[in-house]
Amino acid sequence: MPQFRPRTSADLVALARLYFAIAIWRRGPQDLPAVGILLPLTIAAYVLLSAVVGALLPSLHPGWLLQVAADALFMAAWYWLLLASAHRRERYLQTATALFGLQTVLAAPSMTTIWLMQRVEQQASLRAPVYIAALALAIWTLVAIGHILRAALERPLALCLVLALLQMLVEELLFLRIFGPGQ
Numbered sequence: 001m002p003q004f005r006p007r008t009s010a011d012l013v014a015l016a017r018l019y020f021a022i023a024i025w026r027r028g029p030q031d032l033p034a035v036g037i038l039l040p041l042t043i044a045a046y047v048l049l050s051a052v053v054g055a056l057l058p059s060l061h062p063g064w065l066l067q068v069a070a071d072a073l074f075m076a077a078w079y080w081l082l083l084a085s086a087h088r089r090e091r092y093l094q095t096a097t098a099l100f101g102l103q104t105v106l107a108a109p110s111m112t113t114i115w116l117m118q119r120v121e122q123q124a125s126l127r128a129p130v131y132i133a134a135l136a137l138a139i140w141t142l143v144a145i146g147h148i149l150r151a152a153l154e155r156p157l158a159l160c161l162v163l164a165l166l167q168m169l170v171e172e173l174l175f176l177r178i179f180g181p182g183q
Contacts, residue, residue, distance in 0.1 A: 019101035028151035
C-alpha cells in the first residue's frame, strides 16, 4: 500500500481524482492509502467545502452548518459500528475515508440541489426538473455508498444498497427529530 505524503498540489489533485473515481464507481476504498491522517483531512475537507458552498448559497435553511457537522459525526459512528458488527473494523479507515471523499465530491451538487428545491417551491414549471435532479443525485449517492460497502464488507451489492439506504433513512429520521422539519 503506498504511503500518503501530499507534498505538492499534484498529490492533492491525484487524491481528488481518486475520490472522483470512487464517486463514479471505478475505484473503491481499497485504492486509498491506509494512513491515519487522511480520514480527518477528508472529513475536514467535506465540512469546509460544505461550509463554503453553504455560505455562497443565500437563504440555505438555518442550522445547516451544525447539520453538516452532525452528519459527519453520524456517518463516522454509523459506519464504525457497521464494520465492527461485520468484524471488519480493520477496514474502517479506508472505508470511512472513501465515504467522506464521496461526500466531499458530492457536497456542492447536493447542497445546490437542496437550495434549488427551496427556491422552486413556488414555481411549478421548474419543480419537476429540480426534483428529478435531486432524485438522480440521491440514487447516485446510494449506489456509490453501496459500491464502497460492497468492497469493504465483501457482500452482495443488493445488501450493501439496503445498508446504505438504512443509514440514509435513520439519519434523516434522527435529524428530523433533532433539527425539525424542512431541513
